[in-house]
Amino acid sequence: MKKISENIPGYAYGGEAVSKSSISLQELEQIKISVGFTAEDERYLRLAGEVLGDQTKQIVEHWRSGIIANIPHLARHSRSPEGNPLPNYLGASNQRFQQWILDTCLRPYDQTWLDYQQEIALRHTSLKKNQVDGVQSTPHVPLRDIIAFIPVMNETIKPFMAAKGHLLADVEKMHLAWCKSLQLQISLWTGLYAKLTPNEW
Amino acid sequence: MKKISENIPGYAYGGEAVSKSSISLQELEQIKISVGFTAEDERYLRLAGEVLGDQTKQIVEHWRSGIIANIPHLARHSRSPEGNPLPNYLGASNQRFQQWILDTCLRPYDQTWLDYQQEIALRHTSLKKNQVDGVQSTPHVPLRDIIAFIPVMNETIKPFMAAKGHLLADVEKMHLAWCKSLQLQISLWTGLYAKLTPNEW
Numbered sequence: 438m439k440k441i442s443e444n445i446p447g448y449a450y451g452g453e454a455v456s457k458s459s460i461s462l463q464e465l466e467q468i469k470i471s472v473g474f475t476a477e478d479e480r481y482l483r484l485a486g487e488v489l490g491d492q493t494k495q496i497v498e499h500w501r502s503g504i505i506a507n508i509p510h511l512a513r514h515s516r517s518p519e520g521n522p523l524p525n526y527l528g529a530s531n532q533r534f535q536q537w538i539l540d541t542c543l544r545p546y547d548q549t550w551l552d553y554q555q556e557i558a559l560r561h562t563s564l565k566k567n568q569v570d571g572v573q574s575t576p577h578v579p580l581r582d583i584i585a586f587i588p589v590m591n592e593t594i595k596p597f598m599a600a601k602g603h604l605l606a607d608v609e610k611m612h613l614a615w616c617k618s619l620q621l622q623i624s625l626w627t628g629l630y631a632k633l634t635p636n637e638w
Numbered sequence: 639m640k641k642i643s644e645n646i647p648g649y650a651y652g653g654e655a656v657s658k659s660s661i662s663l664q665e666l667e668q669i670k671i672s673v674g675f676t677a678e679d680e681r682y683l684r685l686a687g688e689v690l691g692d693q694t695k696q697i698v699e700h701w702r703s704g705i706i707a708n709i710p711h712l713a714r715h716s717r718s719p720e721g722n723p724l725p726n727y728l729g730a731s732n733q734r735f736q737q738w739i740l741d742t743c744l745r746p747y748d749q750t751w752l753d754y755q756q757e758i759a760l761r762h763t764s765l766k767k768n769q770v771d772g773v774q775s776t777p778h779v780p781l782r783d784i785i786a787f788i789p790v791m792n793e794t795i796k797p798f799m800a801a802k803g804h805l806l807a808d809v810e811k812m813h814l815a816w817c818k819s820l821q822l823q824i825s826l827w828t829g830l831y832a833k834l835t836p837n838e839w
Binding site for chain 2: 464467468470471472473504508510511580581582584585586587588589591592613616617620621623624625627628630631632635636638
């Protein structure tokens with residue numbers, strides 16, 4: 438499986454420390470149907486993974502430095518409680534963010550993926566945020582802001598999908614598959630937040 | 639304000655029976671920032687409202703008959719507990735669905751709009767589903783399926799936005815504004831579901 442580097446700090450995909458998801462594969466299959474996620478979408482996500490493979494650093498930098506850094510209520514989640522930068526935390530989290538782009542495109546959405554979805558969600562709640570990095574920062578990221586940031590990611594990733602000269606029709610299909618996947622993930626996260634930390638909306 | 643007909647069954651926008659939203663205008667403003675919702679998006683939503691104004695019936699029919707009707711776990715929410723059609727319920731709900739398209743495009747996102755967001759969300763939970771129509775059907779619509787259906791609506795509404803011969807760049811901007819608004823609404827609904835009925839994910 439393609440990784441952005443051999444050693445991504447705190448990246449535990451498929452590891453023993455990752456608990457089994459409280460959402461079942463059967464529930465996942467039903468959400469896939471609701472979102473209209475098909476085998477064609479899987480194929481176009483694989484293509485997107487190839488196209489984005491060497492651009493993940495730029496993409497995440499655009500999101501973090503170009504957008505999030507300018508929105509105080511979002512930027513604070515990778516800063517200290519006093520609002521000071523935590524460069525190591527941000528750096529590690531950015532590497533995982535990069536890898537998440539590849540995992541979204543290239544991983545099969547199986548039990549291991551579902552379990553890691555829960556792990557990622559947990560790491561945005563007070564149950565696990567800051568732990569793997571050993572930092573002090575905001576206790577959780579409100580779900581509402583995670584949900585709201587999806588269209589921003591959807592919009593801004595599209596030019597990167599078009600950057601390798603693919604036909605517009607193929608870029609559109611890559612993008613559609615990406616949008617479906619992100620909403621599928623949001624649907625899962627919402628369930629996990631509601632089950633685990635209902636007050637962290 | 640443009641309405642699809644003078645008398646929409648159960649449509650209570652701005653009415654006295656609608657409670658004040660448990661989400662504040664201040665929280666709404668912050669979510670708007672997270673989603674990147676700007677004055678330009680408002681303008682393009684107004685344009686979308688003009689373009690879609692006489693197409694809402696076709697759009698909702700496409701969603702209901704073309705898509706939802708073929709997905710049993712979604713179709714059941716407008717049927718009886720035994721799975722029989724409830725044409726009056728479906729008809730009334732479809733009219734409100736049509737009007738929601740216009741409200742999304744044309745209403746200012748003020749306290750009245752926020753309050754009605756809560757009313758609509760409530761009507762998908764066990765607290766209020768079926769009540770205004772006086773029917774027996776599923777007790778609630780799982781939030782995960784509402785979230786997951788968003789990309790389907792986003793994808794399928796785009797051709798309707800392009801149907802009046804607007805420049806592709808304008809269609810793209812209408813569509814982007816629409817996608818942001820729907821995710822903004824999902825962000826609100828998630829909060830309302832979590833506060834009101836945390837187990838109905």
